[in-house]
Amino acid sequence: MAEFEPKVTAFVCTWCTYAGADLTGTSRIKYASNVRVLRVPCTGRIDFMYVLQAFTQGADGIIISGCHPADCHYTSGNYHARRRWIVLRALLDFVGVDTRRIHFAWVSAAEGAKWADLVNSVVSNVRELGPYDEYRQTIPAHIRPGGIAV
Amino acid sequence: MARIGVFVCHCGENISATVDCAKVAETMSGVPGVVHSVDYKYMCSDPGQTMIRDAIKEKNLTGVVVAACSPRMHEPTFRRACADAGLNPYLCEMANVREHCSWVHEKSEATTEKATDLVRVMVEKVRRNEPLFPIKVPVTKTALVLGGGVAGIQAALDIANAGHTVIMVEREPSIGGHMAQLSETFPTLDCSQCILTPRMVEVAQHPNITLHTYSELESVEGFIGNFNVKIRKKARHIDETLCTGCGLCALKCPQKKIPSEFDAGVGTRTAIYVPFPQAVPNKPVIDTDNCLYFQKGKCRVCEKVCPTKAIRYDQEDTIIEADVGAIVAATGFEVKGCDFFPEYGFGKYPDVITGLQFERLASASGPTLGEIRRPSDGTIAETVVFISCAGSRDPAKGIEYCSKICCMYLAKHAMLYKHKVHHGKAYVFYMDIRAGGKMYEEFVRRAIEEDHVSYIRGRVSRIYEEDGKLVVKGADTLLGGRPIDVRADLVVLGTAVVAGEGAEELAQKLHISYDPYFFFAEAHPKLRPVETNTAGIFLAGACQAPRDIPETVSQASGAAAKVVGLFSQSELSREPVIAVVHRTAPPLFSKCVGCFLCESACPYRAIEREEIKDRQGRVLKVVAKVNPGLCQGCGTCVALCRVKAIDLQGFTNEQVFAELVAL
Numbered sequence: 001m002a003e004f005e006p007k008v009t010a011f012v013c014t015w016c017t018y019a020g021a022d023l024t025g026t027s028r029i030k031y032a033s034n035v036r037v038l039r040v041p042c043t044g045r046i047d048f049m050y051v052l053q054a055f056t057q058g059a060d061g062i063i064i065s066g067c068h069p070a071d072c073h074y075t076s077g078n079y080h081a082r083r084r085w086i087v088l089r090a091l092l093d094f095v096g097v098d099t100r101r102i103h104f105a106w107v108s109a110a111e112g113a114k115w116a117d118l119v120n121s122v123v124s125n126v127r128e129l130g131p132y133d134e135y136r137q138t139i140p141a142h143i144r145p146g147g148i149a150v
Numbered sequence: 151m152a153r154i155g156v157f158v159c160h161c162g163e164n165i166s167a168t169v170d171c172a173k174v175a176e177t178m179s180g181v182p183g184v185v186h187s188v189d190y191k192y193m194c195s196d197p198g199q200t201m202i203r204d205a206i207k208e209k210n211l212t213g214v215v216v217a218a219c220s221p222r223m224h225e226p227t228f229r230r231a232c233a234d235a236g237l238n239p240y241l242c243e244m245a246n247v248r249e250h251c252s253w254v255h256e257k258s259e260a261t262t263e264k265a266t267d268l269v270r271v272m273v274e275k276v277r278r279n280e281p282l283f284p285i286k287v288p289v290t291k292t293a294l295v296l297g298g299g300v301a302g303i304q305a306a307l308d309i310a311n312a313g314h315t316v317i318m319v320e321r322e323p324s325i326g327g328h329m330a331q332l333s334e335t336f337p338t339l340d341c342s343q344c345i346l347t348p349r350m351v352e353v354a355q356h357p358n359i360t361l362h363t364y365s366e367l368e369s370v371e372g373f374i375g376n377f378n379v380k381i382r383k384k385a386r387h388i389d390e391t392l393c394t395g396c397g398l399c400a401l402k403c404p405q406k407k408i409p410s411e412f413d414a415g416v417g418t419r420t421a422i423y424v425p426f427p428q429a430v431p432n433k434p435v436i437d438t439d440n441c442l443y444f445q446k447g448k449c450r451v452c453e454k455v456c457p458t459k460a461i462r463y464d465q466e467d468t469i470i471e472a473d474v475g476a477i478v479a480a481t482g483f484e485v486k487g488c489d490f491f492p493e494y495g496f497g498k499y500p501d502v503i504t505g506l507q508f509e510r511l512a513s514a515s516g517p518t519l520g521e522i523r524r525p526s527d528g529t530i531a532e533t534v535v536f537i538s539c540a541g542s543r544d545p546a547k548g549i550e551y552c553s554k555i556c557c558m559y560l561a562k563h564a565m566l567y568k569h570k571v572h573h574g575k576a577y578v579f580y581m582d583i584r585a586g587g588k589m590y591e592e593f594v595r596r597a598i599e600e601d602h603v604s605y606i607r608g609r610v611s612r613i614y615e616e617d618g619k620l621v622v623k624g625a626d627t628l629l630g631g632r633p634i635d636v637r638a639d640l641v642v643l644g645t646a647v648v649a650g651e652g653a654e655e656l657a658q659k660l661h662i663s664y665d666p667y668f669f670f671a672e673a674h675p676k677l678r679p680v681e682t683n684t685a686g687i688f689l690a691g692a693c694q695a696p697r698d699i700p701e702t703v704s705q706a707s708g709a710a711a712k713v714v715g716l717f718s719q720s721e722l723s724r725e726p727v728i729a730v731v732h733r734t735a736p737p738l739f740s741k742c743v744g745c746f747l748c749e750s751a752c753p754y755r756a757i758e759r760e761e762i763k764d765r766q767g768r769v770l771k772v773v774a775k776v777n778p779g780l781c782q783g784c785g786t787c788v789a790l791c792r793v794k795a796i797d798l799q800g801f802t803n804e805q806v807f808a809e810l811v812a813l
Contacts, residue, residue, distance in 0.1 A: 022223075037246075037268075039221075041785050044751075057811060
């Protein structure tokens, strides 16, 4: 059987991490192709229902990344994201969602190499954790992939 | 039904070397709603753009996805091409298959698969895109300049000379700021007043500038291009239209021993006073805290002597309202922080003074007419010690930053002193000499080599009085920490430059950010140094950080250029990526329940409260409303909304969920 290839969904802000990932490209730094990037204006835009929806849609790992503290293009959006993540993580731990699969990071527009390292490390961690079928089995049939869990 | 066109670019071989572009295009042609899917060598080239334009017209496309480089690179190019063909530009999206795919992965099926996924995500997004239109905001071509120091003066004159009207607000009775207090300026030693006062007069006489001195900003509402400001004009107790500035009132005022703010406390003034002879406007103010009439109910000497009957004891503060399109904050700094050093005895020994006080002693128009006399007994100081970093660069004292100007002004002081008292001795205790600037290092060298100022590298631990002299106990760290005692007549402290009084309150009124020391924060430390995070509000001078006169003036001109640039358009055009609150027919009106979580989260104060009323004017519901002029489109409110009543145009919840489902 072929090695398990995890699916990783990344939510990144336009101004820092998306630009950082662009820099990874212009620097031709290779990294695992398992990641799919979704661009939002700011990490503050990320409704954490997106994270759950990504798991529902078959993601085995999640990356959330934006500007470093104090560098947010919108002054404070990343702080909102950080707080939401702290609260959500406690809740997810409580209800039994595997929070090791969610990685919150800061990658600036200058950190092309850091983006590649981040993706590689998340992909290899998730590869070890295996497919996240456990989560999807808990989803009621009527909202399994295809439907939107809102 | 959507009719979407997909255009896959090879980017020469940049994409096609690792991604099978033809296969991506072929796969996408099977997606429902995709009516046109092609690949081409250079999509951004003229023939490539023509392909897109032709396809839009021929196939009547309702959406376009260009799979190529990063949208940060060519999104404007392709959106323009779509607009040329009559398609709303916001119906065009880019899938980043170069920077995020072909350049970072090896040639493999997985890479082609990833590229296909990225394009599919964008197809699902475009399917849900709505045509958007740039937001037009009118611009009031009047600028408000807060602060009448050299920064404010420069900014106001530059804006006014470009043909726009300016309202200048100054807290003190006269404009001029700290620069008017200085004796000479480094590194040229030209007289500060000689270069500044002509510009002060120019401000007062400029047909485009309205000057409000002895006034403060009361409140600010609105947004870029459309601010509404209220200015509190404090009561001068003088009818300015009648006063000729003859000065008889101040001459006859019996209260003569009030420490003068302009002379930094080393000189005195009267209760009715003009801060300094060259003040603009040359109209006095009554200091009610020290006026005999206001305190004890009798005197009224000024009223009796005034030849034009301009004294108004019953005058009250007035509020002036104005519409402005841009605001320049140029509120400056203060030199304080001597309280940090009880061991230096500032406040206890009258002959321990600040740099600003020394400026007044050295000034030809100062209380000693330029002679360096001790404040305690009026004798000429024979030995003067200057101490740099008295507060700055000392985390233990709470100020970590370098105040930047002290090295230079202390060298200037020592030099001026030596020029006035040839046989006198001048010592400068320093940590480092920071003289970065045009002709600055040479200036300090001149103080040391030509004027024989003794520079001692070391800190001063204590100052105490002994036989009428101040004993300065220091150490020379270049001589292995050898203790040094200097018996001085006068000690000048290079105290820290701190944010102006009320800076925090003003920043909150303007809704601009500030640093832990209450200096106002620029939008970007390198690339946007004169803008703030609030559109339409700019910074000039030492309200942003300690700076010297040349830097202040250049920044003020920079801020003025930004204002003039803003005023060069009659309407502002803004990206329509903004939040909108859901509205619908009665009886629901809106999904918004009026919790206003969004209001507290918005970094731009763009959320307003809208009252929905019936025909009798009764309020039925209060819902959130986004001010499109203020909203910058971060979407923090959207993620926070409990009832999903607010959404971000261009990045709607529906779009993001559709993108997720497509993965």
